[in-house]
Amino acid sequence: xxxxxxxxxxxxxxxxxxxxxxxxxxxxxxxxxxxxxxxxxxxxxxxxxxxxxxxxxxxxxxxxxxxxxxxxxxxxxxxxxxxxxxxxxxxxxxxxxxxxxxxxxxxxxxxxxxxxxxxxxxxxxxxxxxxxxxxxxxxxxxxxxxxxxxxxxxxxxxxxxxxxxxxxxxxxxxxxxxxxxxxxxxxxxxxxxxxxxxxxxxxxxxxxxxxxxxxxxxxxxxxxxxxxxxxxxxxxxxxxxxxxxxxxxxxxxxxxxxxxxxxxxxxxxxxxxxxxxxxxxxxxxxxxxxxxxxxxxxxxxxxxxxxxxxxxxxxxxxxxxxxxxxxxxxxxxxxxxxxxxxxxxxxxxxxxxxxxxxxxxxxxxxxxxxxxxxxxxxxxxxxxxxxxxxxxxxxxxxxxxxxxxxxx
Ligand SMILES: *Cc1c(COP(=O)(O)O)cnc(C)c1O
Numbered sequence: 305x306x307x308x309x310x311x312x313x314x315x316x317x318x319x320x321x322x323x324x325x326x327x328x329x330x331x332x333x334x335x336x337x338x339x340x341x342x343x344x345x346x347x348x349x350x351x352x353x354x355x356x357x358x359x360x361x362x363x364x365x366x367x368x369x370x371x372x373x374x375x376x377x378x379x380x381x382x383x384x385x386x387x388x389x390x391x392x393x394x395x396x397x398x399x400x401x402x403x404x405x406x407x408x409x410x411x412x413x414x415x416x417x418x419x420x421x422x423x424x425x426x427x428x429x430x431x432x433x434x435x436x437x438x439x440x441x442x443x444x445x446x447x448x449x450x451x452x453x454x455x456x457x458x459x460x461x462x463x464x465x466x467x468x469x470x471x472x473x474x475x476x477x478x479x480x481x482x483x484x485x486x487x488x489x490x491x492x493x494x495x496x497x498x499x500x501x502x503x504x505x506x507x508x509x510x511x512x513x514x515x516x517x518x519x520x521x522x523x524x525x526x527x528x529x530x531x532x533x534x535x536x537x538x539x540x541x542x543x544x545x546x547x548x549x550x551x552x553x554x555x556x557x558x559x560x561x562x563x564x565x566x567x568x569x570x571x572x573x574x575x576x577x578x579x580x581x582x583x584x585x586x587x588x589x590x591x592x593x594x595x596x597x598x599x600x601x602x603x604x605x606x607x608x609x610x611x612x613x614x615x616x617x618x619x620x621x622x623x624x625x626x627x628x629x630x631x632x633x634x635x636x637x638x639x640x641x642x643x644x645x646x647x648x649x650x651x652x653x654x655x656x657x658x659x660x661x662x663x664x665x666x667x668x669x670x671x672x673x674x675x676x677x678x679x680x681x682x683x684x685x686x687x688x689x690x691x692x693x694x695x696x697x698x699x700x701x702x703x704x705x706x707x708x709x710x711x712x
Contacts, residue, residue, distance in 0.1 A: 308553060309423060316328055316329065317414075322387075322388055322502075322572070323572055324382065324389060325387040325574060326384065326387075326388055326568050326569055326571060327569045327579055329380075329383055329384040329387040329388075329679070330380035330383055330565070331376055331379060331380050331383070331386055334380075336468075336553075340566075341377065341380055341562065341565055341566070342376070342377065342583060343377055343558060343559065344375055344376045344377045344385050344558050345558050345559060346371065346375070346558075347370065347371050348369070348370050348371070348644075348649070349367065349368040349369055349370070349650065350696040351367075354552060361559065361623040366380075368412070371555065371558060372549070372550065372553050372555050373549070373550050373562050375558045375561070377561045377562045377565065378396050378556050378558055378561040380561070380565055381394075381396055381531075381533075381556070381561040381562075381564055381568070382394040382395060382396050382533070383567040384565060384568050385517070385523070385533055385535060385568065386491075386535050387597055388502040388503075388508050388568065388571075389497070389502045389506060389507075389508065389515050389535040390502075390508050390509065391508055391535040391536050391537065391541075392535065392536070392537050392538040392541070393517065393535070393536060393537065393538045393540075393541035393542055394533055394535040394536075394541065395533065395534050395541050395545050395546060395549060396427070396489065396519075396531065396532070396533045396555070396556035397531075397532035397533060397534070397549075397554050397556055398530065398531070398532065398553070398554045398556055398557070398560075399518065399520065399530045399531065399532045399554075400425075400496075400498065400516070400517060400518025400519070400520060400521075400531075400532040401427055401428075401532070402532050403516045403517065403518070403532035403533055403534050403556035404428060404431055404432075404465075404516060405431065405554060406493060406534060406545050406549060406552070407463075407514065407516065407534055407545070407553075408432075408435055408440065408463075408547050408550045408652075409432075409552060410461060410540075410547070410548045411462065411463065411492065411540070411544055411545075412435075412440050412462055413439075413440075414438060414439030414440065415439055415440075415441070415460055416439075416440050416460055416462040416463070417440070417441050417442070417460045417461045417462065418432060418435075418440060418441070418442040418443070418460055418461070418462070418463045418464070418465060418499070419442070419443050419445060419453055419456045419463075419464045419465070419491075420432055420442050420443070420444055420445070420464070420466075420655045421444070421445065421446075421447045421465070421466050421470070421477060422444040422445060422447065422466040422682075423446075423447040423467070423470035423471075423473070423475055423682070424465065424466075424467040424470070424496065425467060425471065425496070425498075425579060426508040426670055426671070426673070427712075428465075428467070428496070430528075432444075433698055442581040443506070447466075447468070447470050447475045447476075448476065448477060448478075448608065448684040450477050450478060450481040450482065450485065453481075453482055453485050454485045457485065457489045457491070461489050461491045462490075462491050462492065463486075463491055463492050463493075463494060464482055464486040464493045464494065465494045465496070466479070466482055466483065466493070466494070466495050466496070466507075467494035467495070467496035467498065467499070468495065468496075468499070468500075468611065468615070469499050469500070469601055469616075469621060471499065471621070471623065471656075471670070471690070472599075472601050472623065472625040472664075472666045472670070472684070472688065472690035473625055473683050473684075474499075474599045474600060474601050474606070474612075474620075474621070474623060474624075474625065474683075475607075475608070476601065476611050476612045476615065478611055478615075479493070479495060479507050479510035479511065479512055479615060480510040480511050482512075483510060483511025483512055483513075483528075484511065486513070487511070490600065491539075492513040492514060493511065493512045493513050493514075494512070494513065494515070495507035495512040495513045495514075495515050495516070496515075496516050496517075496518075496588070497515045497516070497517060498516075498517055498518045498522070498657070499520050499522075499621055499623060500575075500616050500619075500621055501517075501521075501522040501523065501575055502571070503522075503571045503572040503574075503575035503618045504572055504575055504617045504619045504621060505545075505575070505578065505615060505616045505617065508535075510539040510615065513536060513537070513540070514534055514535065514536035514540065515534070515536065516532070516533065516534050516535075517531075517532055517533045517534075517535075518531075518532055518657075519531030519532055519533055519556075519560075519564045519567075520532070520573060520655075520657065521655075521656055521657025522566045522571065522574070522622075522657040523562055523564045523567050523568060523571060524564045524657070525570065525571065525657060525658070525659060526567065526587060526658060526659050527573050527655060527657070527658035527659075527660065528563055529560040529563045529564065529565045530560060531556055531560050531561070532556070533556075537636070540708070574659070574695065575619070575621075575622070576619065576696060578659075578693050578695060578696060579619040579620055579621055579622055579695045580696075581622070581690070581695070581698045581701070582600060582602075582620060582621065582622045582623065582624045582693040583600060583602040583603070583620055584698045584702075585624055585691065585693055585698065585701055585702060585705070586598050586600035586602065586603055586620075586624045586626075587603070588700045588705075589624070589626045589705070590603065590605070592709065592712075593629075593711045593712035594626070594628055594629055594709045594710065595626050595628060595629065596626075596627045596628065596629045596687065597626065597627045598624065598625070598626045599625040599626070599703055600620050600621075600624045600625075600645050601613070601616060601621060601625075602619065602620030602648040603619040603620070606620075622656070622657075622692055622693045622694075623656060623690065623691070623692050623693075624690075624691045624693060625666075625688060625689065625690045626688070626689055626691075627685055627687045627688050627689075627691070628640055628643065628687040629712070630686075630687050633676075633686040633687075635685070636685060636686040636687030637665075637668070637686035639687060639710055640665050640686065640688070640689050641665065642708050642710060643689065643705065643707075643708035643709060643710075644659070644663050644664075644665055644689060645708065646707040646708025647663055647704045647705070647707060647708060648707065649696060649700060649701065649704040650662065650663040650691070650701070650704055650705075651663070652664065654666075654669045654670045655692075656692030658692070658693065658694055659694045659695040660694045660696075661691060661692065661693050661694040661696055661701055662691070662694070663689065663690070663691050664689070664690050665688070665689060665690075666684050666688055666690055667679050667684050667685065667686050667688060671684045
């Protein structure tokens with residue numbers, strides 16, 4: 305077996321559907337005929353001769369050159385995710401935060417302005433605040449208030465950045481409304497699609513220009529690696545972001561790309577199963593006398609239930625938050641800690657997007673750097689608990705939450 309035999313290469317028929325693309329889209333197999341995608345752990349690629357090398361370095365010939373620029377395993381992940389998001393192109397990055405970094409480096413310059421939801425991931429807020437020292441200012445506005453987004457627009461606004469649904473209260477942004485506001489002002493709308501993934505929500509169908517991901521969450525789906533990506537039109541991804549990648553190097557490792565690539569194959573069934581379990585847990589929580597309020601987009605009690613169902617393919621996603629009843633903040637915090645500490649299955653971690661259910665107390669972890677007044681304004685109270693529901697048996701999860709519920 306030291307000679308390639310070569311195999312006849314099948315091509316995907318045009319027009320196959322998303323579930324097929326999630327399993328099959330990529331690059332052709334090597335002549336060895338491997339069925340599972342190969343992991344190309346190599347930093348560079350060899351050229352047959354100097355003339356070919358010269359042509360490749362001059363971009364006259366398409367080829368893999370160096371893994372900071374591109375790599376076959378990374379390219380397979382990019383092609384598959386772009387196909388699932390319904391975009392022309394995708395660029396993979398080392399993490400979700402690196403995806404936001406490349407967006408700003410590639411698309412904005414000194415004097416530009418950004419409008420961003422105030423409910424986005426905490427590090428996203430800090431990163432946008434940091435860009436101020438390079439002359440890019442950001443205005444933070446309420447997640448669901450389209451009027452506030454419109455009012456924050458300036459002549460130099462170049463980007464609107466939204467994340468929907470929000471963490472931990474699952475507040476929904478109306479993507480189509482934000483796209484209208486962005487385009488009326490000559491700006492781009494970027495949507496962080498981490499919480500729904502393309503299995504539930506396709507932001508470009510509602511007018512978003514670019515979609516970013518933390519692949520660390522549901523795309524991997526088993527809490528193993530860091531990864532990120534930006535999906536969008538070729539003109540922006542290849543024209544504006546690829547050059548930044550080549551010089552700045554926030555590239556995705558081929559190993560991590562391989563893990564998330566394989567994760568995409570099961571994304572749709574995982575998201576649907578986790579979303580269904582989350583709804584069952586949410587419905588049970590709503591019936592508990594110890595619980596003051598439950599947030600999950602599939603519940604009719606969710607303030608934006610109809611919008612969420614229209615935007616998220618009828619699914620609520622895997623994140624459920626609930627507030628415990630208590631007479632004051634100290635008692636609320638004590639009850640929340642007691643419930644979380646009594647769980648024997650749920651993992652106490654602020655991460656999410658795993659097959660293992662995670663449980664966290666936002667006000668003392670992910671939102672601990674806010675002042676108590678800011679937390680109150682954002683609804684992150686001391687009695688609030690966030691669950692990111694995984695794939696365990698749902699009755700076992702309900703039993704786990706029951707363990708630490710104090711008598712009402
Ligand atoms: C985790 C997360 C990020 C950041 O991604 P990393 O891969 O951790 O860098 C961005 N947005 C959302 C919504 C996230 O949950």
